[in-house]
Amino acid sequence: MRTDEAESCIGLHGEDVNAIAYSSEHTRKWNLKYGLIGVPMLVAWWFVYKSLEPFAGWLARHLVDLLSAHFVWLGNTQHLTSAVEFFFYDTPKVLMLLILVVFGVGIIRSYFTPERTRRILAGKRESAGNVLAALLGIVTPFCSCSAVPLFIGFLTASVPLGVTFSFLISAPMVNEIALVLLYGLFGWKIAAIYMSTGLIIAMLAGWTIGRLKMEHHLEDWVYQIQVGESGVYDEERKTFADRIRFGLEAVRDIVGKVWIYVIVGIAVGAGIHGYVPEGYLASIMGKGAWWSVPVAVLIGIPIYSNAAGIIPVVSALIEKGAAMGTVLAFMMSVVAISFPETVILRKVLKPRLIMVFTAVVAVGIIIVGYLFNMLI
Amino acid sequence: MKIKVLGPGCKKCHETEKIVKEAVAEAGVTAEVEYVTDLAEIARHGIFSTPAVVIDGNVKSTGKIPSKGEVLRWLK
Numbered sequence: 001m002r003t004d005e006a007e008s009c010i011g012l013h014g015e016d017v018n019a020i021a022y023s024s025e026h027t028r029k030w031n032l033k034y035g036l037i038g039v040p041m042l043v044a045w046w047f048v049y050k051s052l053e054p055f056a057g058w059l060a061r062h063l064v065d066l067l068s069a070h071f072v073w074l075g076n077t078q079h080l081t082s083a084v085e086f087f088f089y090d091t092p093k094v095l096m097l098l099i100l101v102v103f104g105v106g107i108i109r110s111y112f113t114p115e116r117t118r119r120i121l122a123g124k125r126e127s128a129g130n131v132l133a134a135l136l137g138i139v140t141p142f143c144s145c146s147a148v149p150l151f152i153g154f155l156t157a158s159v160p161l162g163v164t165f166s167f168l169i170s171a172p173m174v175n176e177i178a179l180v181l182l183y184g185l186f187g188w189k190i191a192a193i194y195m196s197t198g199l200i201i202a203m204l205a206g207w208t209i210g211r212l213k214m215e216h217h218l219e220d221w222v223y224q225i226q227v228g229e230s231g232v233y234d235e236e237r238k239t240f241a242d243r244i245r246f247g248l249e250a251v252r253d254i255v256g257k258v259w260i261y262v263i264v265g266i267a268v269g270a271g272i273h274g275y276v277p278e279g280y281l282a283s284i285m286g287k288g289a290w291w292s293v294p295v296a297v298l299i300g301i302p303i304y305s306n307a308a309g310i311i312p313v314v315s316a317l318i319e320k321g322a323a324m325g326t327v328l329a330f331m332m333s334v335v336a337i338s339f340p341e342t343v344i345l346r347k348v349l350k351p352r353l354i355m356v357f358t359a360v361v362a363v364g365i366i367i368v369g370y371l372f373n374m375l376i
Numbered sequence: 377m378k379i380k381v382l383g384p385g386c387k388k389c390h391e392t393e394k395i396v397k398e399a400v401a402e403a404g405v406t407a408e409v410e411y412v413t414d415l416a417e418i419a420r421h422g423i424f425s426t427p428a429v430v431i432d433g434n435v436k437s438t439g440k441i442p443s444k445g446e447v448l449r450w451l452k
Contacts, residue, residue: 113425114425114438114439115425115438118424141425141439146384146424146425146426146439148384148415149384149415149418149419149423149424149425149426150424152415152419152424153422153423153424154424156419221416224416225420344384347415348415
């Protein structure tokens with residue numbers, strides 16, 4: 001179930017984002033200060049990150065030795081060492097990657113406000129518009145609680161319906177948290193594959209919805225809205241120091257919410273890693289079971305979790321013989337479509353369009369799942 | 377002065393309302409703070425990301441929780 005908009009909401013809070021713009025000397029001082037602190041911080045980050053693996057192995061061995069000296073009933077501690085090492089290594093690794101990437105993406109996102117994205121997409125034709133919308137979905141700060149105002153904002157700027165959907169599919173599915181976790185636990189290839197297939201699903205599903213000409217399946221009140229263009233908020237200029245602060249706020253906000261899911265997810269993953277026998281899941285979630293992809297997607301649709309909670313579990317499942325495509329399909333359907341999101345979208349979409357939206361995305365994910373099981 | 381805090385009712389929106397009310401009290405201005413959840417009205421203001429703050433018809437911020445310092449500057 002929906003926990004919170006943990007991954008997609010960047011809510012700035014507290015800090016005075018615009019206050020600094022007042023004096024340029026002040027700005028220079030802050031730029032210098034962030035530069036002087038930032039570079040040593042990055043170097044320190046790198047050294048800590050590089051020494052995590054040997055340190056985790058050492059810590060796990062010593063801890064388990066200590067435990068088994070006191071609790072003789074533990075017996076053979078091989079599984080325990082393996083689980084503890086997995087936990088000690090993966091938790092700080094994923095959290096450190098998360099902090100760095102959320103900060104970097106936060107800075108990028110400070111350039112892409114929803115207002116600017118709307119301006120870019122306004123009047124774009126389909127096809128090119130679908131591609132652009134899916135790409136912008138990655139970098140535009142998006143929160144499912146703003147999905148409806150954004151949806152209306154796009155339509156009133158004459159962004160075609162299908163293009164709007166490309167954005168709404170890509171924004172929650174392809175995000176930095178999913179990419180960091182996939183990179184950290186599976187390597188860059190799987191992360192790249194996830195990102196590109198996620199984008200392709202968003203583009204093609206949006207394009208398909210556009211082809212189906214379902215514009216009259218919006219709720220009636222949507223058509224009556226006239227947005228006074230003068231009312232559209234134009235953002236104040238940001239200095240570079242403001243953007244750094246935006247990034248830091250994103251870290252505080254997102255990592256502050258997500259860390260607990262990462263730890264719980266990795267703990268569950270560590271348990272599976274240490275104790276479930278190799279190949280155990282091959283018969284039910286392996287490539288041989290053709291029905292496993294659609295079943296995984298059907299199970300995943302109503303569930304909502306953020307990527308942070310689900311990926312560590314997914315990683316352990318794969319290790320025990322679940323097929324990559326099946327597991328990716330499950331993950332995508334959990335992250336991309338959820339019951340709470342359809343409830344929010346129901347305010348603007350008539351039931352038929354919601355059904356079509358869900359079905360098109362689900363079919364896209366199932367195809368990707370089969371494709372992976374064939375390729376990998 | 378008429379202040380509107382707009383948002384469909386998420387946690388951030390309520391926090392924004394709280395900060396605006398605190399700022400109004402601190403600045404000692406007479407202002408009416410209204411919390412708007414009606415999606416049609418939010419859309420009419422040309423707001424695409426919430427929470428948003430509108431003072432006397434002018435959109436002051438969207439998509440973030442403003443700081444109290446910012447709100448105090450708008451109230452001047």
